[in-house]
Amino acid sequence: MLEIRWHGRGGQGAVTSVELLALSAIEEGKYAQGFPSFGPERRGAPVTAFNRVDDKQIKIRSGIYRPDVVVVLDESLVALVDVAEGLKPEGILLINTTKSLEELKKNIRYDGKIATCDATAIAWKELGVPITNTTMLGALVKLTGVVKLESLDGPITERFGRIAPKNQAAAKRAFAEVSIIN
């Protein structure tokens, strides 16, 4: 089972990300959960959201305390929140940033794999807004293979309608551009 924690700010689409990923996995015939951090949501406030994906039925309904992957939609959170908290040593920390490993290490204590993607630039270019959720989904899919990239298409189309192609393009670019920096 793969467990993922998403960090974002209210309005950046972390909750939408977990929904889209869960729907994509379920459409592939897998089992998945997508859920928010069960709290009041305010625009701009730090939020977390979670995914579980497995080939077998998922019984557990606790929070996720030892994730395999952490995705950070907003680099400013790195200085505010311990984004690597509980992250397994063999896991992956994926951050939307242009910062170098050296800069990131000032705030992050994590010795496992760190991957970065300039999702904000991609989102500006492809969507015209700095909402990075679908972009970061593309990056996550590349790093983990949790679903196939094309499996995102259906749920993105259903969710975004007219602007779905832009979101799909953003996901594809991030899929191509994400890199592990350590």
Next chain:
Amino acid sequence: MGKRVGMEVAIASAEAAALCRFDVAAVYPITPQSHVAEHLSDIVNDGRVDASFMTVESEHSAMSAAIGASATGSRVVTATSSQGLLYMSEVLPIASAMRLPIVMIIANRAVSGPINIWNDHSDIMLQRDTGWISFFAENGQEVVDMTIQAFKVGEDRRVMLPVNVNMDGFQLTHVVEPIIMPDQEEVDRFLPAYLPYATLHPDRPVSMGTLGMPDIYTESQKSKDEAIVHSIGVIREVWKEWEAQFGRKYEPIGSYRTEDADVALVTMGSMGETAEIAVDELRKQGVKAGLLKIKLWRPFPFDDLKKAVQGIRVLAVTDRAVSFGGPGGPVF
């Protein structure tokens, strides 16, 4: 049979009500039930069900409107949570006394104070003795199945009682998960059109919900109790029919690895499957552990519980509501 979809459980509960072709939804939104209210409204607005969505100014009005609509012979759904359920409290025993098979989807949430939007069972436990049948769902699939079953049980001429389907707030309501959604044709086959016993109609005046003088009051309470006690027979029947048609089994008390168990955990609601994992872990450590899951809370399935606990030496009962100053939680 049915279609496997990924869906948020709150939305799935509204979809299940739509499959039952409700006539009236009278709902006031409250966290964590809001997505149920929004989605019922969408379903009616989009013309997917030939129904009225009544916008009301409070939960008290929601239940009052539900009672009025049900008394005219409509199939009625409502939904609420926490303070909203408490605000309905005054009207709930009237729904059961009038023998109106309203179905209420409850997103279980703690009761203030302190103000708390998260999940426990305080809300429904405070309404335990209002004469409603109570189901407790463990996952999204059970929420969908039980919502459909609730109409069939409540509307049975041998029952004629309102039914609430309890789903844990957030723990279930806000989770996107795989659910097998039955087809419309399958639900139509399972659930016949509602044939009310008596209806309010301007051309055929009747009185409903009249004054009960002391010489009849005790008898009326007794008859309501008899009705809910005996509803368990119909519930079993409906669950058997469900299993035959849809292949998913429902029992008043679900048992997991209890055959040779010394100790067993008792849960109600969304803890159930997580507790199965705990039982598996204990078994690996050599503890003969088992699990009992209460799916039917009212009428309480005493016979099923007696059968289920045979051979078990220690029961660990989990309660998600406090009976302050009482002998323990309501489940205990």
